[in-house]
Structure formats: C-alpha cells, structure tokens
Amino acid sequence: MTLPKDWHGRLSVPVIAAPMFLVSTPELVTACCLNGVLGTFPALNQRTTDGYALWLDRIEERLDGQDAAPFGVNLVVHRSNARLAADLEVTVRRRVPLVITSLGVEPEVIAAVHETGGLVFHDVTTRRFAERAITAGVDGLIAVAQGAGGHAGALNPFALVAELRRDFAGPLVLGGALTHGTQVAAAQLMGADMAYIGTRFIATPESSAQPGHRDMILDGGGGDVALSAAVSGVPANFLRASLAAAGIDPDGAEIAHERNFGTTGNLRPWRDIWAAGQGIGSIGKVEPAAKICREMARDYRAALEQAPGLAAGLRT
Numbered sequence: 001m002t003l004p005k006d007w008h009g010r011l012s013v014p015v016i017a018a019p020m021f022l023v024s025t026p027e028l029v030t031a032c033c034l035n036g037v038l039g040t041f042p043a044l045n046q047r048t049t050d051g052y053a054l055w056l057d058r059i060e061e062r063l064d065g066q067d068a069a070p071f072g073v074n075l076v077v078h079r080s081n082a083r084l085a086a087d088l089e090v091t092v093r094r095r096v097p098l099v100i101t102s103l104g105v106e107p108e109v110i111a112a113v114h115e116t117g118g119l120v121f122h123d124v125t126t127r128r129f130a131e132r133a134i135t136a137g138v139d140g141l142i143a144v145a146q147g148a149g150g151h152a153g154a155l156n157p158f159a160l161v162a163e164l165r166r167d168f169a170g171p172l173v174l175g176g177a178l179t180h181g182t183q184v185a186a187a188q189l190m191g192a193d194m195a196y197i198g199t200r201f202i203a204t205p206e207s208s209a210q211p212g213h214r215d216m217i218l219d220g221g222g223g224d225v226a227l228s229a230a231v232s233g234v235p236a237n238f239l240r241a242s243l244a245a246a247g248i249d250p251d252g253a254e255i256a257h258e259r260n261f262g263t264t265g266n267l268r269p270w271r272d273i274w275a276a277g278q279g280i281g282s283i284g285k286v287e288p289a290a291k292i293c294r295e296m297a298r299d300y301r302a303a304l305e306q307a308p309g310l311a312a313g314l315r316t
C-alpha cells in the first residue's frame, strides 16, 4: 500500500471521507478523524474566508493532543472561485495537512501547499486529466468513477483504476458508490490504495444535509440516482426526485447553461437539488459518523482476513 509516510499508524481504515458541498461540517470532519478516517470539507462550505479560518480553528481545537487521523480541505481550482487566492493563503498559513483540488490543477497552488509540508491530491475522471495532474506535481490522484455522488466520471472503476495505474505508482484513491468496509478492501485488491467515500456520510447527525436529502437517501436505491449536467454544466449524480421537483427531467439531456436558476423560483443547485452516489441502496438509517467509521474498519479487517480463502478449491 502506498500511503504518505506522515499518515502511517494514524488511520484505522484506508478511507478519506470525501468533501461535500453544503454537507460536510467541522463536526463530521472531527468525528471521522477521531475514529481513524481522514475527514475533509470544502472551504466553500463557509461563506467567507474568515469563516473558513474559524472552521479550521474548531477542527484543530478538537483534534489537538488527540490520537487522530489527519484532515483535509477541498479547494475548487477554477476561475469561477473568486476566493481561491485568499483561501489558499489561509490553508498554507494554517498548514492544512491535505489539500484536495478539484475542477482544475495549478502548479502554483501545489507549490504553495508543498512549501509548508502539505500534500495535494487531485480529483480525476480520466487518464488525460491524470496526466496533467501528475505533470503539475500532485502527490496523489483521486479516481472518481462512475456512480459517484456529485461530479462523477463515466468510467467503470475497474477500467479507471487499471488505466491510471499504468502511469502512476503513487497514492491512488478510488471513489464512487463505496459504502462498506468490504468494498474498501476490494478497492485495494483492484489496485487503489484508499477509498474516497462521500454519500455514506450524508445520513449522519454531524452532516448539515437538508432533512429531505437524508430521507431520500434512506428510502432510495441506485436506480433513484441520475447523472445530469443540468445543475452545474458538468455531469453529476443527483437524486432523481430532487431533480424532478426542480422541474428538471432526470433523463433529459439538458445542460446548465441552458437553464437560468434565478428565474425558476427560489431553488438553488446543491441546496435544493441533492447529490448522491449510486451506493445509497445500502444506507438504511441515520447513524453517527463515529459508528460508521468503526464499522468500516471492522468490516475491512474481516474482509482481508477472509481474502486468502477466496482461492480455496482452485488449482495452484
């Protein structure tokens, strides 16, 4: 397993709790970190850079002196993010251990994080994006496969991991519809080092998801999730019923720039149209993040213990 050296002995299961817009909170991050899972949140979950810095205070205070996993922050590296420079400055000054970049890759951002010893992992959905990220100097890749909540790739996870592994021997994290410790072990057997898990942590008391968002996850299955570009312009997985409630045909080919959300009432993308991955069918109740992390670690270990038995009865 290729894990950054600083993380050795700090995780109880090789999982990153993925950043989720309007869902991840400092409480969710710290509950994960205190239970052996690397917790993260998007800097944009706070309305201002000062607010973002206050969240870092809360996380650091809670984790100070504890036996905890590292935490991370997601920065959107795109010209639409007017806060990038200010948020990056705070991120670097506060020495955030892991920065997850999405929607763009900039060597200057990576260099700034490296200067204070932080690591940069970058979200990719194809080999071409991965090549750009590797050239730019990222430390790790996050393979976002088909079925992931929010912006998702089109590739099957087996295909994506195999393709990325041709050129990259460093830390590789696989995301997309993973919810259980057994699947974390499976991701490693496929060639990934870690799992990237978002949707599983929406139905927790620590998340700031709307009650309706949680309920739809508890009641739904993979078929209730649809890939649509109507919300952000980039294909992303949302709960079909929340798309329909916003007047969007879940099976339509609409893309965001054709729709002006400002004129369709008070609906706001992501707040009122809810993202989720295809793994929702295995989520049956709201449970504390600590319990989810502990069970993931337990089931991961159990799966690894059973793994040698899978070849029983075969010719050698």
Ligand SMILES: Cc1cc2nc3c(=O)[nH]c(=O)nc-3n(C[C@H](O)[C@H](O)[C@H](O)COP(=O)(O)O)c2cc1C
Pocket: 018, 019, 020, 021, 022, 023, 042, 074, 101, 102, 123, 144, 147, 148, 149, 150, 151, 175, 176, 177, 178, 196, 197, 198, 199, 200, 274, 275, 276, 277, 278, 279
């Ligand atoms: C509600 C929701 C919000 C998300 N917001 C972000 C975000 O702000 N930034 C980001 O990089 N990824 C975001 N994602 C994607 C996740 O970080 C991750 O790729 C995904 O959750 C993994 O697939 P899974 O949900 O099937 O576990 C979001 C996903 C969900 C479900």
